[in-house]
Amino acid sequence: MVEKKRIGILTGGGDCPGLNAAIRGAAKGAVQRGYEVIGIHSGWKGFLDRDDELLDSARTSGIIDRGGTILGTSRVSPLAVENGTKFVFERFEELRLEGLVVLGGEGTLTVSGIMFDKGLPLVGIPKTIDNDVKDTDYSIGFQTAVQIATDALDRLRSTAESHHRIMLLEVMGRDTGWIATYAGLAAGADAILIPEIPVDKTKLEWLCYTVHERNRKGRRYSIVVVAEGTKLEGRSITREECDTSSEKRPLFGGVGELVGEAIQKSTGLETRVSTLGYIQRGGTPVAYDRNLATAFGAKAAELIANKKFGMMTALKGNTIRAVPLKNVATGKKTVDMKLYRVAERFFGLGGEI
Ligand code: F6P
Numbered sequence: 527m528v529e530k531k532r533i534g535i536l537t538g539g540g541d542c543p544g545l546n547a548a549i550r551g552a553a554k555g556a557v558q559r560g561y562e563v564i565g566i567h568s569g570w571k572g573f574l575d576r577d578d579e580l581l582d583s584a585r586t587s588g589i590i591d592r593g594g595t596i597l598g599t600s601r602v603s604p605l606a607v608e609n610g611t612k613f614v615f616e617r618f619e620e621l622r623l624e625g626l627v628v629l630g631g632e633g634t635l636t637v638s639g640i641m642f643d644k645g646l647p648l649v650g651i652p653k654t655i656d657n658d659v660k661d662t663d664y665s666i667g668f669q670t671a672v673q674i675a676t677d678a679l680d681r682l683r684s685t686a687e688s689h690h691r692i693m694l695l696e697v698m699g700r701d702t703g704w705i706a707t708y709a710g711l712a713a714g715a716d717a718i719l720i721p722e723i724p725v726d727k728t729k730l731e732w733l734c735y736t737v738h739e740r741n742r743k744g745r746r747y748s749i750v751v752v753a754e755g756t757k758l759e760g761r762s763i764t765r766e767e768c769d770t771s772s773e774k775r776p777l778f779g780g781v782g783e784l785v786g787e788a789i790q791k792s793t794g795l796e797t798r799v800s801t802l803g804y805i806q807r808g809g810t811p812v813a814y815d816r817n818l819a820t821a822f823g824a825k826a827a828e829l830i831a832n833k834k835f836g837m838m839t840a841l842k843g844n845t846i847r848a849v850p851l852k853n854v855a856t857g858k859k860t861v862d863m864k865l866y867r868v869a870e871r872f873f874g875l876g877g878e879i
Contacts, residue, residue, distance in 0.1 A: 530562040533830050534618070534626045535581065537595040538569030538602075538634035542655045542667025543811035544819040545595040545629055551823020552627045552651070553586040559831045564621055569634065571602040573614040578621065590816055593809040595629075603637045611644060618646065625830035627823075629653050631665070635838065635854040642836045642851060649829045650838035650851050651822045655807050657704040658858040661849045662840035666822065669814040671698070671806040672708040678802055679713030679749060686747035692737055692789055692797040696782030698806055699753035701858050703866075705806065706753040711869040716740065716748040718869050719785065721755035721762075722860050730759075730785070734792035741795055752785055754778035779803075821846045 533556050537545050553563045563581040566572035579585070589596055604610030618626070625647045628638045631654035638650050652659040655671035675697045686693040697705045703720020710718035717733055719725055725733070737748045755762060755778050763784060764776035782799045790797035811819070822839040825846050829837055837848040 529622065531560065531624050532562045532564055532622050533827075534564045534566050534578070534621060534623045535597065536566035536569055536572060536626065536628055537597050537599045537653075538628060538630040538637075539599060540601075540631065540654065540807065541594050541599050542653050542807055543593045543670040543809060544666040544815035545653060546589040546592045547811060547816045547819035548629055548651055548653065548666055548823040548826075549581070549596065550586045550589055551820035552826045553581050553823070555824040555827025556830070557583065559827065561624075561827075561831075564623065565597045566626075568598040568600040569602055569630075570604045570610075570614065570637070571600045572597075573604065573617045574602070574607060574610060576617060590820070591810055593811065601633065603633075605637055605640060611641070614641065614646065625649065625833075625835065627651060627826045627830065629666070631656070632659050632854060632858060635659065635851060639836075639851045639855055647830075647833070647835040649826050649835060649848075650854070651826050652838060652840065652854075653819075655705060656699055656702060658699075658702040658860070659854055660856060660859045661838070661853040662859075663843070664818060664841050666815055666819045667807070667811070668704065668708075669818075670810075670812045671705050672712065673812050674806045674809075675705055675709035675751075675802055676712040678800070678805075679709060679715060679751065682800065683713065683747075683749055686749060689796065690741075690746040692748045692750065692786075692793070692795050694750045694752055694782045694786045694789075694797065694799045696752045696754055696779070696799065696801040698778075698802070700755040700778050701860075703753040703756070703861050706751045707861050707866050707869060710751040711865070713749065713751075715751045715869070717750040718866070719750070719752045719756045719781075720861055720866065721753055721757065722863075722866075724757040724760065725785070726759060730788055731792070733785075734789050737789055737795065738793040741793070750785070750789075752782045754781060756781050758784055
């Protein structure tokens with residue numbers, strides 16, 4: 527019997543809504559081209575642990591609307607494990623894979639670029655609610671996170687209005703403020719604080735003054751969005767992550783509380799802080815993310831079939847493209863300042879109070 531040709535799929539790094547839609551898109555595209563599809567469990571770790579499964583049509587049906595990833599994920603990098611690269615190549619051979627689809631954020635895709643340079647035939651798909659992967663307009667999961675954060679802000683507005691309070695919402699975004707900017711703009715927030723623009727003493731004073739002025743002029747509530755990675759007087763607010771599987775990295779969180787305290791102390795206005803946390807990363811993907819993920823998955827299968835390895839699927843305007851994976855390692859995609867300035871113009875930090 528002739529054995530079918532095979533490809534593998536893995537999801538690495540933090541999860542996000544839309545991963546399953548992408549797995550489904552890539553698997554369907556590959557099956558149509560005569561491949562069998564192997565799902566590697568828990569990111570790169572699945573290669574090291576020989577933990578994988580056959581993704582047949584039944585397994586990838588009915589998952590387009592499911593949050594998380596049916597394959598599981600981890601932050602394990604084969605480059606950080608002794609003989610990790612060797613294990614990956616060995617298992618890749620054993621599984622008879624012809625190519626690998628890696629769904630990841632900046633970290634996982636950077637590792638993938640290095641693995642490609644070492645000879646592993648792979649293609650990448652960008653996913654992260656933070657939307658900070660370079661060379662693509664959007665990454666899978668971002669639009670869902672923006673919608674969840676916008677819904678939260680809408681809810682905070684009604685209670686802020688009733689109590690004449692200042693409401694702060696801390697959202698994710700370690701290095702970039704994409705969620706804060708898009709959700710803040712969509713919900714008509716009065717201030718948006720992002721990692722790209724550190725908050726120094728003067729800026730904090732100006733924020734407090736503006737909130738106070740709004741109140742004095744009869745606008746008796748204000749809504750402020752803060753991205754978790756926003757630097758306050760030169761420092762990021764973090765605590766140590768307990769990660770058993772890979773390198774430790776700081777966990778962001780708490781900047782909202784500090785900014786809230788500063789506002790209340792300075793203005794004397796009742797201020798409340800909410801942190802959205804992992805709620806913005808879980809659950810059902812919005813239609814946009816399902817469609818982007820499906821298109822990215824299909825494109826990844828096409829790239830593998832055409833042996834166009836070392837590439838990443840990307841959205842440029844309205845077009846799905848393939849870009850060199852190595853571009854991801856050149857840094858993070860920061861917020862479009864033109865858009866941020868539009869949001870800011872509606873607020874006292876840059877415009878009218
Ligand atoms: O998915 C990106 C992100 O949500 C960041 O904004 C956040 O700091 C980080 O992941 C936290 O995720 P984890 O606790 O899984 O490392």
